[in-house]
Amino acid sequence: MDQPSVQNLSADLRAASRSIAETLKAAGHQAWIVGGAVRDLARGAAPREVDMATDALPDSIEALFPRTSCVGKAFGTIVVHQELDGKSIDVEVTTFRSDGAYGDCRRPKEVTYGTSVEEDARRRDFTSNALYLGPLTDEFLDPERGLADIAAGRLQCVGEAAQRFGEDGLRLLRLARFAAKLNARPTREVLAAAAATRASLKGVSAERIAAELRGIFATERPALALDLLLATGLLEVALGPPDDDEILAQTRQRAFETLSGPLAEGLGLALLLGPEPLQSAATPAHRERLDALRCSRALSREVLAIWQAEADLVEHFEAGARDIAASRRLMRLAAWPAAKAALGAWFLAAEHPHHERLQGLDDLRSTLTESDLWPPALVTSSDLAAAKIPRGPRWSTLFHDAETLQLNGELTTRAAALKWLTKRTGAGE
Structure with missing residues (x-):
C-alpha cells in the first residue's frame, strides 16, 4: 500500500488545506490533515472533505481566520470558511487534545489541549482514523500503525476497545460502517468488546443512529455491516427488539446480501425495518420502529x-x-x-x-x-359535464374505469371512449 500524499487530493481541497496550513505555520503552529481524508488517500480513494488538527488553541484559530464558525468550540473545533476561486470550502480545524471521562456515552466531560500528534492520536476511535498528513510538506505520521491495519484489512481500536466504545456508544455503529466501507474485519478483541459494551448505544440519540445507518447504506457492502450488528447484538439495542424469528432474520440478511451498495436510505430502511412481504404487510409495529428513528x-x-x-x-x-x-x-x-x-x-x-x-x-x-x-385521457371532465353527470365521486370512478380500459388496450380512440361513456352513463349508474 502506497503512503498517502497530498498530491492526490482534489485541487480545491489541496488548496484549502495548504492555505490554512500556511496561515497557521506563519503564526508558529503545526497543521495536519487528519482522519478520514488521509485514510481514503491511503486506500486510493478520493476524499470529499478534509479535517485538520493543530496545536493552535481555538481562540487563536478564530483570530487567525476572518470567517469561522465555532459550533464545536467547547471540544476544540473551529470551522474555517475558505473562499477559493469563487468556491466555498469549509474545513474543521481541531486543536490537539486528550479527552477526560465521558459522562453520557457521547461527549467527554472535559478536554485537555495538547501539543503533539501522538497525544491527539491516542483519543481517536480506530487506528485507521489516526493518520496525519502535512499539507505543505507531505510528511506522513502514523503513530498508531493504522496504515498496516488498513493494508491487512483489519479494523483495530486505538488503545482498549472496550474503553473506546464505552466513551461514545456511537463508535459501535461506526465500527460496522467502517467495516463495510473499508471491507475490513474487526479483530476478535474488538468484536468481543463491542458485544460487551453494547449498552452504551442506549445513550445515543435516534438522530445519530439514523445518520450512521444512512452511512452504512451508502457503503458498497451494507450486508457486511448488518451481519456485524446482528452478531454483536448491537442492532437490537439500536432499533429495539425485532419481530424476526431466526429464519426471518437469516432471510433478511440474505436479502441484503443480494443487493450491492450504495443503497438509497429509503430502500435500506424499508428492507431493514419492514416485514417479509410474502408473510405480511407492514403493521403499526413496523411503523413504530420507523418513527423511533425520528426520520424526516x-x-x-x-x-x-x-x-x-x-x-x-x-x-x-x-x-x-x-x-x-x-x-x-x-x-x-x-x-x-x-x-x-x-x-x-x-x-x-x-x-x-x-x-x-x-x-x-x-x-x-x-x-x-x-x-x-400515462396515456392522454380519452375521457375528460368536459365529457362528463356534457353528459350532465354531477361532479362527485362518480367522476373518479368513471375516470378510473376509462383509464383501465385504455391501459388494457380496450379503448384506443376518442370515438370509442365516448361511445363507452354514453353506454355506461345510459345504464343509469
Missing part, C-alpha cells in the same frame, strides 16, 4: 410507500399478474424502483418463484414509454 416526514412517507408498493406487488402476483392495467399502475408508482429492488431481494433470499414474475414485469417496464404508462 419525507423519508418516513417514502419508506411507507415502499412497504405499500411491496404489498400491492405481492397481491398482484398472487392474483396471477394478468391484469395489464394493474401492472402499469404499479410500474408508475414513485416507489416502484425501490419496491422492485427490495422485493426482488426478498424473493431471491427466499428462493421464491415470484422473482421470475417480478423480473418479467421489470423487463416489460424497460420497453414502455411514459405515454404508455
Whole structure:
C-alpha cells in the first residue's frame, strides 16, 4: 500500500488545506490533515472533505481566520470558511487534545489541549482514523500503525476497545460502517468488546443512529455491516427488539446480501425495518420502529410507500399478474424502483418463484414509454359535464374505469371512449 500524499487530493481541497496550513505555520503552529481524508488517500480513494488538527488553541484559530464558525468550540473545533476561486470550502480545524471521562456515552466531560500528534492520536476511535498528513510538506505520521491495519484489512481500536466504545456508544455503529466501507474485519478483541459494551448505544440519540445507518447504506457492502450488528447484538439495542424469528432474520440478511451498495436510505430502511412481504404487510409495529428513528416526514412517507408498493406487488402476483392495467399502475408508482429492488431481494433470499414474475414485469417496464404508462385521457371532465353527470365521486370512478380500459388496450380512440361513456352513463349508474 502506497503512503498517502497530498498530491492526490482534489485541487480545491489541496488548496484549502495548504492555505490554512500556511496561515497557521506563519503564526508558529503545526497543521495536519487528519482522519478520514488521509485514510481514503491511503486506500486510493478520493476524499470529499478534509479535517485538520493543530496545536493552535481555538481562540487563536478564530483570530487567525476572518470567517469561522465555532459550533464545536467547547471540544476544540473551529470551522474555517475558505473562499477559493469563487468556491466555498469549509474545513474543521481541531486543536490537539486528550479527552477526560465521558459522562453520557457521547461527549467527554472535559478536554485537555495538547501539543503533539501522538497525544491527539491516542483519543481517536480506530487506528485507521489516526493518520496525519502535512499539507505543505507531505510528511506522513502514523503513530498508531493504522496504515498496516488498513493494508491487512483489519479494523483495530486505538488503545482498549472496550474503553473506546464505552466513551461514545456511537463508535459501535461506526465500527460496522467502517467495516463495510473499508471491507475490513474487526479483530476478535474488538468484536468481543463491542458485544460487551453494547449498552452504551442506549445513550445515543435516534438522530445519530439514523445518520450512521444512512452511512452504512451508502457503503458498497451494507450486508457486511448488518451481519456485524446482528452478531454483536448491537442492532437490537439500536432499533429495539425485532419481530424476526431466526429464519426471518437469516432471510433478511440474505436479502441484503443480494443487493450491492450504495443503497438509497429509503430502500435500506424499508428492507431493514419492514416485514417479509410474502408473510405480511407492514403493521403499526413496523411503523413504530420507523418513527423511533425520528426520520424526516419525507423519508418516513417514502419508506411507507415502499412497504405499500411491496404489498400491492405481492397481491398482484398472487392474483396471477394478468391484469395489464394493474401492472402499469404499479410500474408508475414513485416507489416502484425501490419496491422492485427490495422485493426482488426478498424473493431471491427466499428462493421464491415470484422473482421470475417480478423480473418479467421489470423487463416489460424497460420497453414502455411514459405515454404508455400515462396515456392522454380519452375521457375528460368536459365529457362528463356534457353528459350532465354531477361532479362527485362518480367522476373518479368513471375516470378510473376509462383509464383501465385504455391501459388494457380496450379503448384506443376518442370515438370509442365516448361511445363507452354514453353506454355506461345510459345504464343509469
